Amino acid sequence: MEQTTSNYSYSNSNNSKNEKNINLNDIKQLKSKYYETELEKEGLNSLVESLKTKVRTLQQQIFVQESSIQLTQQLKSEKEILLEQVEKYKQKINDSDLQLNLIRKELSSLREDNNDYIRKYNELQQQNVQLQQLNNLLELDKQQLNKKFRENDEEKIILQTELKQCNEQSNLIENVKDEIKTSFEKLDSDYRRLQCKNSEFELEIENLHCEVKRLREKCVLQYHEVDESNKLNDKLKNDIKDLQRLIVEQDRILREKNQQENGIHPAYCNVCNKYIVGVRYKCGHCDDYDICSNCETSNHNRNHMFIKIKRPIDTIGNNKFGKSTLLPEFQLIEQNEQDIDHKVVCNVCHKNVRGVRYKCGHCTKFEICTNCEAYPFNLHDPTHVFIKIKRPVQIDSNEILLPSEFRSIINKSSNI
Ligand SMILES: [Zn+2]
Ligand SMILES: [Zn+2]
Ligand SMILES: [Zn+2]
Ligand SMILES: [Zn+2]
Numbered sequence: 001m002e003q004t005t006s007n008y009s010y011s012n013s014n015n016s017k018n019e020k021n022i023n024l025n026d027i028k029q030l031k032s033k034y035y036e037t038e039l040e041k042e043g044l045n046s047l048v049e050s051l052k053t054k055v056r057t058l059q060q061q062i063f064v065q066e067s068s069i070q071l072t073q074q075l076k077s078e079k080e081i082l083l084e085q086v087e088k089y090k091q092k093i094n095d096s097d098l099q100l101n102l103i104r105k106e107l108s109s110l111r112e113d114n115n116d117y118i119r120k121y122n123e124l125q126q127q128n129v130q131l132q133q134l135n136n137l138l139e140l141d142k143q144q145l146n147k148k149f150r151e152n153d154e155e156k157i158i159l160q161t162e163l164k165q166c167n168e169q170s171n172l173i174e175n176v177k178d179e180i181k182t183s184f185e186k187l188d189s190d191y192r193r194l195q196c197k198n199s200e201f202e203l204e205i206e207n208l209h210c211e212v213k214r215l216r217e218k219c220v221l222q223y224h225e226v227d228e229s230n231k232l233n234d235k236l237k238n239d240i241k242d243l244q245r246l247i248v249e250q251d252r253i254l255r256e257k258n259q260q261e262n263g264i265h266p267a268y269c270n271v272c273n274k275y276i277v278g279v280r281y282k283c284g285h286c287d288d289y290d291i292c293s294n295c296e297t298s299n300h301n302r303n304h305m306f307i308k309i310k311r312p313i314d315t316i317g318n319n320k321f322g323k324s325t326l327l328p329e330f331q332l333i334e335q336n337e338q339d340i341d342h343k344v345v346c347n348v349c350h351k352n353v354r355g356v357r358y359k360c361g362h363c364t365k366f367e368i369c370t371n372c373e374a375y376p377f378n379l380h381d382p383t384h385v386f387i388k389i390k391r392p393v394q395i396d397s398n399e400i401l402l403p404s405e406f407r408s409i410i411n412k413s414s415n416i
Contacts, residue, residue, distance in 0.1 A: 257314070265312045271295035281306040284327030284387065303332060306388050307361060307402075314413030321409050327401060330393035342392050348372035348379050358386040359395070361402035362410075383411055 265276040269292040276292040283289040285304040296306075305327055313321065335341070342357040346369040353369045360366035362384040372379060373386065387401055395401070402410075 263312065265290075265309070266314075269295055271298045280309040280312075281388070282309060282326070283307075285325060285329075287325060302391070303330075305330065305390075305393075308358070308386050308388050309410075310385075311382075312413070313410055321406060324406075326403065326406055327387065330395060333392040333394060335392050337391075340390075340392055342367075342389065344397065346372055357389040357392075359389060359401065360384050361387050362400065362407050364398045364400055367397070385410055 263277055265280040267276050267280060267282070267290040268274065269276050270289050271291050272295050274292065276290060279293040279296075281291050281293070281296055283291075283300065283304050284307050285301070289300070291298065291300070291306075307326060340355060342353045344353050344357060344367045345351065346353050347366050348368050349372050351369060353367060356370045356373075358368045358370070358373045360380060362381070366380065368379065368386070385402075389395075400407075
């Protein structure tokens with residue numbers, strides 16, 4: 001078609017007549033060609049139509065084939081179901097075969113039983129015949145027994161005569177019985193004699209009971225005696241315990257005395273935890289605080305004064321001494337610690353007491369200085385103890401510092 005239009009445009013551009021004729025021819029040719037192509041087109045259209053119909057038939061065929069495929073699948077599934085059913089029926093057949101076998105066996109056993117019964121029936125019939133024969137025999141026996149019964153009657157008569165004889169014998173026995181009676185009486189008299197003896201025995205038993213009672217009472221008395229002796233025993237045990245305690249106490253006293261003689265004080269040092277030997281310093285303000293001369297420089301309450309005890313004090317029976325506050329509270333006077341002046345005069349060297357002051361605990365107005373206190377000989381009553389005063393305090397020098405009960409304890413032990 002495009003070709004034809006191009007040709008047509010071409011003819012327009014050239015307006016010559018020759019060319020127009022040629023062009024008409026061309027058009028005729030083209031027209032014939034057009035008709036040809038039209039015809040071809042119709043042919044092709046019919047071909048397309050026939051192809052379309054073919055396609056439709058093919059589609060129908062495809063549809064038919066698909067439906068047939070579905071049908072075969074359905075058939076397959078049905079076939080499987082049927083195969084399962086067949087399996088089941090086969091099993092059922094097997095089961096019924098087994099049952100049939102069982103029934104056959106039962107039948108055969110029943111047949112055997114039946115045979116047995118028939119055999120037994122025959123045996124019973126034979127027995128019946130034998131029993132009839134026996135019955136006949138018994139009939140014969142019965143006749144014989146009747147005959148015997150008659151014979152027995154005769155025997156009975158004979159026995160009656162024998163009974164009479166027996167009665168006679170019974171009379172004889174009665175006589176014998178009388179004889180036995182007389183002998184029984186004799187035995188009775190014997191029995192009475194024995195009863196008398198029995199009563200005698202009973203009396204004796206009663207006597208024995210009395211004796212037993214008496215012995216029991218004696219036993220109770222003896223039990224009481226034992227009880228009392230037990231009490232005495234307990235008392236003695238207690239006494240022994242008391243004595244043992246006394247011995248222990250005596251032992252302790254002896255030990256302490258022994259220690260005293262060896263210069264050992266009956267006190268432990270609170271610093272080194274050893275028995276104090278030599279000089280004992282006892283705190284006058286604490287209940288129970290002692291230190292030895294080695295530990296004297298150790299720290300204790302600065303305001304506390306110590307009592308210097310040179311010889312051991314016998315505190316036996318006087319625990320109060322070890323466990324009491326011996327000195328009153330002192331009022332301290334503040335001073336320069338480097339150069340302490342106690343403002344008292346030494347009773348030995350008559351100089352002012354400086355540094356440490358020793359005041360007699362037993363006397364009024366007796367003071368010594370450190371130097372005089374250190375002399376190895378006695379400058380004062382050796383039974384008196386001194387209070388070591390390191391810091392100046394307010395003390396009325398007319399006052400006796402130690403309470404009287406402690407002074408007497410110290411004096412007593414010094415006189416031993
Ligand atoms: Zn103290
Ligand atoms: Zn010590
Ligand atoms: Zn002095
Ligand atoms: Zn004194």
